[in-house]
Every structure is written in C-alpha cells, then in structure tokens.
Amino acid sequence: MKIGIDVRCLMEKHYSGISEYTYNLLKSLLTIDQQNQYLLFYNSSKPVEMPEFNNPNVSYRGFSYPNRVFNLAMRFLKKPKIDELLGGVDVFITPSFLFSNLSDNCRQILIVHDLSFELYPNFFTAKKKLWHRLINPRAMTRRADEIIAISENTKADLVQIYQVPSTKVKVVYNGINQIFFQPIAASQLDKVKAKYKLHNPFILYLGNLEPRKNVATLLKAFEKISNQSIDLVIAGSQAWKYQNLYKIWEQSAVRERIKFLGYVDDPDRPALYALAKLFVYPSIYEGFGLPPLEAMACGTPVITSFNSALIESVGDAGLLIDPHNVNDLVSAINNILTDEDFRNRLATQGLSYSKNFTWEKAAMAIQEIINRSNL
Numbered sequence: 001m002k003i004g005i006d007v008r009c010l011m012e013k014h015y016s017g018i019s020e021y022t023y024n025l026l027k028s029l030l031t032i033d034q035q036n037q038y039l040l041f042y043n044s045s046k047p048v049e050m051p052e053f054n055n056p057n058v059s060y061r062g063f064s065y066p067n068r069v070f071n072l073a074m075r076f077l078k079k080p081k082i083d084e085l086l087g088g089v090d091v092f093i094t095p096s097f098l099f100s101n102l103s104d105n106c107r108q109i110l111i112v113h114d115l116s117f118e119l120y121p122n123f124f125t126a127k128k129k130l131w132h133r134l135i136n137p138r139a140m141t142r143r144a145d146e147i148i149a150i151s152e153n154t155k156a157d158l159v160q161i162y163q164v165p166s167t168k169v170k171v172v173y174n175g176i177n178q179i180f181f182q183p184i185a186a187s188q189l190d191k192v193k194a195k196y197k198l199h200n201p202f203i204l205y206l207g208n209l210e211p212r213k214n215v216a217t218l219l220k221a222f223e224k225i226s227n228q229s230i231d232l233v234i235a236g237s238q239a240w241k242y243q244n245l246y247k248i249w250e251q252s253a254v255r256e257r258i259k260f261l262g263y264v265d266d267p268d269r270p271a272l273y274a275l276a277k278l279f280v281y282p283s284i285y286e287g288f289g290l291p292p293l294e295a296m297a298c299g300t301p302v303i304t305s306f307n308s309a310l311i312e313s314v315g316d317a318g319l320l321i322d323p324h325n326v327n328d329l330v331s332a333i334n335n336i337l338t339d340e341d342f343r344n345r346l347a348t349q350g351l352s353y354s355k356n357f358t359w360e361k362a363a364m365a366i367q368e369i370i371n372r373s374n375l
Helices: 018-032 067-077 126-135 137-143 152-161 186-196 215-222 243-251 266-275 290-297 310-314 326-338 340-354 359-373
Strands: 002-006 037-043 058-063 091-094 107-112 146-149 169-171 202-206 231-235 258-262 278-281 302-305 319-321
Touching (some): 107 137, 278 290, 278 326, 290 340, 302 326
Parallel strands (some): 002 037, 037 058, 091 107
C-alpha cells in the first residue's frame, strides 16, 4: 500500500504541538511498519531541512511552489491535487487542519487535535482567524473518510460542533517520547542548571506563550504564594498575543524571581522537568495536553486544569484546579510545596500513570486504521 503523509509542519525550526506530534508518531509508525510505502509530502519555495528517516520504504516528495499561491490554488481552484503530485496513493494522512486538496477517490485520514479556534476565538489573532476560515476545518471533517481525535474530549467537540458522526471518529491518545523516562545523569542536570542560570529551586511552566495557555494566571498566583525563596521558570516560544505576559511581569513585585527561557531544545527538556520542584500548566483548554505528562514521566508533581482533555490526560495523578481562580492555584502550589509527603505521592502516581501513554501504542492503533481504510 502507498501511504502519503503531509509533513509540512516538519519544516518548522522548533517543534512544538502538531510538529512534535507528527515527528514522534511518524518515527514510531515507520519503526513498526516495514511493509507499506510511505511518501512524505512537503512544499517550500525556500530551502528547508527535514528530519532524516532512513527506512527503505520511506521517501520525501518535496515541491517548490510559492506557498501562498499553492495554498490559495488548492482552496479556490481545487488544484493541484496532492495525491496526484505524489504519483497516486492509496491513503493520505493529514496530521492537522491544513490547506489540502485530494482526488475524490483518494482515501483521507484526518487527525484532529482540538477545536480551540471554534470555542475560544478571542484567543486568536485576526490572521489566525482568517487562516482557519480559509482552511474551512468543518469541510475538511466532511471530506475525510476517517478521523482520528487525540482525546475523547476532542471527539465530543467534533460531534457536537461539526456534527461529525461518532462512528467516523476514532480516539488515539498521544504518546510520550521515551527520552522523558530515561535516567538523567547528574552531569546533565548540572549542565542545564548552568546553561539556563537556574541557581534556586523553581516552579516550571513549559509550553507556547499564547492566551489559551493562561500563563497570566500563573504569574499572578506566583506573586501570592507563601514560599519566597523559590523561582518561577517559564519556558516556551512566543506564539501570539503574548505581550501582556511581559506587562504583568514588569509590574510584579517578585519579577526578579521570574525567568523567561524562551524555546528549550529537546535534549534539555527532561533535565528541566526533573529539576523543577513542581510543574504548573493552567491551560484554559487542551485537545490533549502533553507537557504535564512529560513532567510526570520525569518524576515531577503536576498542577493543571480541571477542564477539556486535561482531565483525561492527567487523570487523578495530578492536582486539578480551576484555571480561572488565582487563589485556587495559589492554594494548590502552597499545598505541594509545604507538604513533602503529598509532593512525593503525586510524583510517584504521575510517573506510574504516564507509562500508559506511548508512541508505539499510538502508532499501532493508527496502523490498524490505515490498514482498515484500504479494505
């Protein structure tokens, strides 16, 4: 079987969210499937570096059309057709909502991460809103032959908001990269400490800086916690509408104890999680929520939100709070930092729970869907 996969997200310099998902899933899928032929599609008018997959059944098919022309042509002229550019495929996998156009007889598996843009449009810029409008996610869900949702919460949103038949959607949970389960050498911990100048104990947030992640509430809560000798470390790329965070930081009475690290390279992330006394992820909405599980895999206790898919991904292994209530978050942080037994119990529960989520398990489930789609 010839399987096409849209890997345009892997052209990004720094992976997060969908690009990280696509890379890890593809890596595991190619490990377990040596039979089918995989054609990896991307397009860029500029030179790009793509990750290497040396499997004999894998090949890149790159094109150099100007992206704006290419995307708009697919949207309004209904050409070119990606499967035809690839020389024909039996199944085409689209790993998120993207500009896409396929032949009527080409089977499509669409992976949906969340519908945050439908539920919380105020969190997005005008440019992002226009992008989603042009892509027309609702139409994409109708066109797809099968849909993979990364959580039961996302599946429920698809059924309720887009009226997608429940039978059309299969839930396949994300996995956790095995690097987060590996023992971390003391030398690596010291290296990361020195690299990011982490001299004091710290609370960690890791994720993109955008309104939905609700980092503003964390900044406000940190100012109120009882422990005055601990720092707050915020790691992640500046996504959109992040400027307000720096205004809150500038006005904070404890600004000297708050550090913004920017994007953190993959090799440093396990050590960063492991060094943290506590990981806090007060997101308003998640299609899954991988960072809390990564922190758990590194043995770090987690506070996250009692909402959306976070209830599924974290279960009862983390401390769940109301992300709209600053005092609720303050109380949760104080409880964990002052009660060592509670902190250790959360860390143990989290490590055990996180082992349920592997990319191998996700890849096997998706391989089954691929094989079924060709029957």
